[in-house]
Amino acid sequence: MGSPGPVQTHGQGAQRGRRAPAVALPRWLWIPATCAFALVALPVVGLFLRADWPRMPELLTSEAALDALRLSLVTAAISTGLCIVLGGPLAVVLARGRLPGLRVLRSVVLLPLVLPPVVGGLALLFLLGRTGLLGRQLDLWFGITIPFTTTAVVLAQTFVALPFLVVSLEGALRTAGGRYEAVAATLGAGPAHAFRRVTVPLVLPGLASGSMLAFARCLGEFGATTAFAGSLQGTTRTLPLLVYLERETDVAGAVALSLLLVAVAVVVVAVGRTRPTEGLP
Amino acid sequence: MKTRAVAGGVAGLVLLLAGCGGGQPATPAPSTAPSAAAETGTLTVLAAASLTETFDALEKRFETDHPGVDVKLNYAGSSDLAQQIVNGAPTDVFAAASDATMKTVTDAGLAAGTPKIFATNVLQIATAPGNPKGIAAFADLAEPDLKVVVCAPQVPCGAAAAKIEKATGVTLHPVSEEADVKSTLGKVTSGDADAGLVYVTDVSAAKGSVQGVSFPEADQATTNYPIVVVKNAPQAQLAQQFVDLVTGPDGQQALEEAGFGPGK
Structure with missing residues (x-):
């Protein structure tokens, strides 16, 4: 951190905009690569084939579908905002901070990545439910209960999506290194000034791609939401919850809503992969 | 060259998938030879989640009466189970928690005979x-x-x-x-x-x-619980015996103890 390596100063700057020379790939590589692609793409193709296209407009504009879409977009946006506001600083601390036990801290932050979401939902319930550790006090002192509210949906989404943002941003911070800040310090910039004028602009692409990942994860959230927030049209029933419910009675409706989620995901990925973030960790 | 390699990849995937499916033919296809002595094998029962406690008890009873038979119970929401059967999951007996979900299976022509209401719930x-x-x-x-x-x-x-x-x-x-x-x-x-x-x-x-x-x-x-032997059940005879157990006095008693109302 304190020792700038003079050889690799340009890490990413020099690479940008220049295509690597074509290198022949080992031919066997194509087989597993094609399998992997097919594994991801074919199920989506299956969804397209099962879709009841003539009924599609009617299925997607039902009141339940529109409510779910609105709720999903609004909650995912708020949750992503929370991830940035809370997870951004956390990533900086994890990448640059000097604290004993930072490794343990990082493992804890990554927990939602490896936990089944429904377990996360139960954990939230045991903390913030009406009989939970904090939830009981909230109810007693302020008369606030969190389960069954849109707040619960946002909390569940933030819980599962936070590590996505933290990991992306921490990676970007590590790649950027501390050299520019060190130079800024020699030029008289204080830590706050250097952070604002040097660090933040440097990692902005990483923050953008991390936010997109977090947003996508929020949109797809199901397990933690159903366990912690419940399912009520317009309040807690997001698109994935509606898909799960619709498939009970109306498979065509579930397929239509699934394709809507696919479409939103494609847009998110397309926006997230625009030039500034392409090729960055 | 590139396209050939891609084609090779696709062929590889097909082989891979075929290889994955290869495990299944290893199990014998008993329905083709309904030998009277064959009181062995696995009986697959798909049952509504609300039946868990009762059917667990009935499974033990059935396995005691039919040594050599292993009853495999798969509990889930009735509509999930109905979808599994319609999509070809090998099943001997289906016990649903509503007439509507049973109808999914009968409409698909996958029931052997008419479903029988063996319990009710309120x-x-x-x-x-x-x-x-x-x-x-x-x-x-x-x-x-x-x-x-x-x-x-x-x-x-x-x-x-x-x-x-x-x-x-x-x-x-x-x-x-x-x-x-x-x-x-x-x-x-x-x-x-x-x-x-x-x-x-x-x-x-x-x-x-x-x-x-x-x-x-x-x-x-009142919610009806219908049960039926699934068409082309791998263990058709055993399946009927299991249905008889559920609809018979022992099954009815176990269901009553769990709080179910009598069948029709």
Whole structure:
């Protein structure tokens, strides 16, 4: 951190905009690569084939579908905002901070990545439910209960999506290194000034791609939401919850809503992969 | 060259998938040779989740009576199970928690014979132990301060709840409409909801972690439990014997103990 390596100063700057020379790939590589692609793409193709296209407009504009879409977009946006506001600083601390036990801290932050979401939902319930550790006090002192509210949906989404943002941003911070800040310090910039004028602009692409990942994860959230927030049209029933419910009675409706989620995901990925973030960790 | 390599990749995938499926033909196809001596093998029963406790007991009974037979029980929501059967899951017996889900299977021509109603179930109000909110009747659930959880109308328990609302003219304002009855019960057990509308058998299976409040209007929405031997069942004979056990006196007694109403 304190020792700038003079050889690799340009890490990413020099690479940008220049295509690597074509290198022949080992031919066997194509087989597993094609399998992997097919594994991801074919199920989506299956969804397209099962879709009841003539009924599609009617299925997607039902009141339940529109409510779910609105709720999903609004909650995912708020949750992503929370991830940035809370997870951004956390990533900086994890990448640059000097604290004993930072490794343990990082493992804890990554927990939602490896936990089944429904377990996360139960954990939230045991903390913030009406009989939970904090939830009981909230109810007693302020008369606030969190389960069954849109707040619960946002909390569940933030819980599962936070590590996505933290990991992306921490990676970007590590790649950027501390050299520019060190130079800024020699030029008289204080830590706050250097952070604002040097660090933040440097990692902005990483923050953008991390936010997109977090947003996508929020949109797809199901397990933690159903366990912690419940399912009520317009309040807690997001698109994935509606898909799960619709498939009970109306498979065509579930397929239509699934394709809507696919479409939103494609847009998110397309926006997230625009030039500034392409090729960055 | 590139396209050839891609084609090779696709061929590789097909081989890979074929290889994955290769495990299945190893199991014998017993239905082709219905030998009288063959009281061995695996009997696959797909049953509604609410039957878990009862069918676990009946499984033991059946395996004692038929040594050499292994009963494999797969519990899930009835509509999930119906979808599995329609999509070709090898099944001998299907026990559903509603006529509608059974209809999915019969409509697909996958039932051998006519389904038989072997049990019925009614809704009950589940409250915290001791019933702290003093809920005594269905109409009490409309109380504005009460956090009530029901099943979504898309699933059988929710359809029953909606039917009772209609019959009584009482409109509920639930805080959540869950996707299955165990989730509804879970919100009451966790203490987050004051009351939930679940089956009387769910309350008895919860063994004291919730209290049940019966209400007379529940009879207006009785849920039927049909059972049938699935067409082309790998173990057709054993399947019929299992159905006979469930519909016979022993099965009926076990179901009654779990809180189910008699079959038809």
